[in-house]
Amino acid sequence: MTYSQIDTPAVLVDLNIAEANIDRFQAHCSKHGLNLRPHIKTHKLPFLAKRQIEAGAIGITCQKISEAEAMISEGGIDDILITFNIIGSEKLARLRTLAEKTKLSVVADNATTIDGLSETFSSASTPLTVLIECDTGAERCGVSSPQAAIEMARYVSGKTGITFGGLMTYPPTDKEADVQAWITEAKEGIEALGIDVPVVSNGGSPGMWQAQDVPVATEYRIGTYVYNDRSLQARGTCNWEDCALSVLATVVSVPTSSRAVIDAGSKALTSDLLGLDGHGYVIGRPDIKVAGLSEEHGVLTADTINLSVGDRVRIIPNHVCVVSNLFDKVQLTRGRKVLRPSTVTARGKVW
Amino acid sequence: MTYSQIDTPAVLVDLNIAEANIDRFQAHCSKHGLNLRPHIKTHKLPFLAKRQIEAGAIGITCQKISEAEAMISEGGIDDILITFNIIGSEKLARLRTLAEKTKLSVVADNATTIDGLSETFSSASTPLTVLIECDTGAERCGVSSPQAAIEMARYVSGKTGITFGGLMTYPPTDKEADVQAWITEAKEGIEALGIDVPVVSNGGSPGMWQAQDVPVATEYRIGTYVYNDRSLQARGTCNWEDCALSVLATVVSVPTSSRAVIDAGSKALTSDLLGLDGHGYVIGRPDIKVAGLSEEHGVLTADTINLSVGDRVRIIPNHVCVVSNLFDKVQLTRGRKVLRPSTVTARGKVW
Numbered sequence: 001m002t003y004s005q006i007d008t009p010a011v012l013v014d015l016n017i018a019e020a021n022i023d024r025f026q027a028h029c030s031k032h033g034l035n036l037r038p039h040i041k042t043h044k045l046p047f048l049a050k051r052q053i054e055a056g057a058i059g060i061t062c063q064k065i066s067e068a069e070a071m072i073s074e075g076g077i078d079d080i081l082i083t084f085n086i087i088g089s090e091k092l093a094r095l096r097t098l099a100e101k102t103k104l105s106v107v108a109d110n111a112t113t114i115d116g117l118s119e120t121f122s123s124a125s126t127p128l129t130v131l132i133e134c135d136t137g138a139e140r141c142g143v144s145s146p147q148a149a150i151e152m153a154r155y156v157s158g159k160t161g162i163t164f165g166g167l168m169t170y171p172p173t174d175k176e177a178d179v180q181a182w183i184t185e186a187k188e189g190i191e192a193l194g195i196d197v198p199v200v201s202n203g204g205s206p207g208m209w210q211a212q213d214v215p216v217a218t219e220y221r222i223g224t225y226v227y228n229d230r231s232l233q234a235r236g237t238c239n240w241e242d243c244a245l246s247v248l249a250t251v252v253s254v255p256t257s258s259r260a261v262i263d264a265g266s267k268a269l270t271s272d273l274l275g276l277d278g279h280g281y282v283i284g285r286p287d288i289k290v291a292g293l294s295e296e297h298g299v300l301t302a303d304t305i306n307l308s309v310g311d312r313v314r315i316i317p318n319h320v321c322v323v324s325n326l327f328d329k330v331q332l333t334r335g336r337k338v339l340r341p342s343t344v345t346a347r348g349k350v351w
Numbered sequence: 352m353t354y355s356q357i358d359t360p361a362v363l364v365d366l367n368i369a370e371a372n373i374d375r376f377q378a379h380c381s382k383h384g385l386n387l388r389p390h391i392k393t394h395k396l397p398f399l400a401k402r403q404i405e406a407g408a409i410g411i412t413c414q415k416i417s418e419a420e421a422m423i424s425e426g427g428i429d430d431i432l433i434t435f436n437i438i439g440s441e442k443l444a445r446l447r448t449l450a451e452k453t454k455l456s457v458v459a460d461n462a463t464t465i466d467g468l469s470e471t472f473s474s475a476s477t478p479l480t481v482l483i484e485c486d487t488g489a490e491r492c493g494v495s496s497p498q499a500a501i502e503m504a505r506y507v508s509g510k511t512g513i514t515f516g517g518l519m520t521y522p523p524t525d526k527e528a529d530v531q532a533w534i535t536e537a538k539e540g541i542e543a544l545g546i547d548v549p550v551v552s553n554g555g556s557p558g559m560w561q562a563q564d565v566p567v568a569t570e571y572r573i574g575t576y577v578y579n580d581r582s583l584q585a586r587g588t589c590n591w592e593d594c595a596l597s598v599l600a601t602v603v604s605v606p607t608s609s610r611a612v613i614d615a616g617s618k619a620l621t622s623d624l625l626g627l628d629g630h631g632y633v634i635g636r637p638d639i640k641v642a643g644l645s646e647e648h649g650v651l652t653a654d655t656i657n658l659s660v661g662d663r664v665r666i667i668p669n670h671v672c673v674v675s676n677l678f679d680k681v682q683l684t685r686g687r688k689v690l691r692p693s694t695v696t697a698r699g700k701v702w
Contacts, residue, residue, distance in 0.1 A: 005441075007439070007442070007702055009701050041646060041647075063646065064647060084603065084614075085603040085604050085660070087603050087614070087660065087661055088358070088359075088601065088661070090358050091358070109604050109606065110604055110605065110660050112659070112661055113603070113604075113660060135606055139610065140612060140643075140645065140648050140650055141603070141604040141612050141648065142604075142606060143606070144606055144607060252435070252436040252438050252464070253460050253461060253492040253493075254461065255460065255486055255490075255493060261491060263438070263701075264701070266621075266623065267676055267699075267701050270617075270621070270622060271621060271622040271624070271673075272617065273622070292491075294491065295392060295414065295673065295676075296415060296435065296701065297491050297492065299490070299491060308463070310438055310439070321646060322618070322646065325618055325646075326676070326677075326699065326701075327699065327701075328699055348618075348677065348678065348679055350360050350614075350615070350618050350619055350647065350677075351358055351359075
């Protein structure tokens, strides 16, 4: 298949760029002595996870059990951290099965979750590693204070079937937070109890180039960096030419001289704004605004749109991770060379 | 399976409510002499499309060829309008194949699209019916004036392989528009050329109960009404008890007395706001705000959250159509009685 034969809308992934992104941040982490544990939520592709591990990553991060199940389905991945409170008998049974197939760790921030993990793994041959999730300012999950983290670490340490693995945080991306002070206070308090803190897992693509500024961290979790997107370009984290994923679309209507409509809407680009104006960047046309999306239509506006019906445009989405979740297949390329379509193995894995 | 055994996050579809919604609006259209042509984008389920036809609908609406292909895969659906400009040789070949299997009509708003349709169907045994899409104020696709619609109808009429089928519009949902005057001017101009205008297709769930106020319309296209959602409740189009689709989620963390976190994020509820504040309505808890979504986490806030880890909540999404597109299966229910999971046959069909 040639480039012009790709049916639209299509998600294109340029492996030249993705591999360069993987290698560049791996080098950054290696230079600073940080373990890298990529989050697969961005690509959802086992072969790219393996490429990240080959480059030097110590393992991967998943958010849900079903993502981890999908990731090990092809072999070659044997160290997974699931950064989610696992609740309920069905999920706990699946977690137990998963732990027999790979080196597994999870996070928890509450006693109910910890009790469930302990009961499930009390009869297992190997205890499950549990990290305490810490809210250092993002106000999502996580214990709310270093003191609460210390208490929770003590709680885990007193349980059968599980072992305390350290601390994990997803720091805020939209405000300052003293992650170093927060985690250091918790870590020192836990160590004062005679409990080792082998891992401190920090993360997030927005702060990736400052990962070393939290020296208490031993590892860094990061997803978006493999593809990059408009949100990271807007933050100065990457340049447009570092964006590996784009949505190829066809102009289907040019109703006025200032408006064109493409065949990619919110089912291709999603409504995620991440604080941005408009729904993506049209490569080579910074004058165009992706002004509106309905499910199958994208409305492009410009002073002079200068597009014709049948023209194709490539759009870098605001947020790539959610775009990966919409398509059964992505089209792999190296520049303009079309390789093959790849099934998005972990698409739709919310369980 | 019992209700409490459903793993979360899950999309629940209460057929009692969906069927009542179908029958109620069918009765409204029948009373006013309007043909009803439901848009399947909301449910993406052939069996519900057939239920709509059994209730009296004249056929269905799809936005993309792949949706139509999915809809006829189980049989029982034989009249489809695709409300999209079909562009490109691959799609046109599929359209030709599809037309051999079902009564098919499409829309167009430009000569390039019409030329492609004409060339593709010039050797077909039956001409393809083409309606002209009219922009009556929504500023998406559509010719911009009644005069342009007249010219385009004349253009279609002069082509081989296709036949002029009438006018179609998706009126604006966020401002007033005189659809009746716009379409009447176009229709009379076309008829003055000696060209019949057999169909005027109007649509949209927001204006559904005023469908009869555009008497020039012969048919009404509508999608969301089958499930309803928070956006339609906010407009006064439906009540909460008319909402057939909900997302069942589990509380996985309660970090503070005013915040809980559930296992349903933007991969379950989507980021579609449709002008609303917050990301959904927690049934029975109007005091709770679905304040934030990341991909796998939903953050609920309230003065007093009063939820515990392991509790379940049901959420009516802002926009149901995009939620249907995220899940491989939905769980069918009748009230609290769990029926069976149903594959979302037309999920992810963007081509």
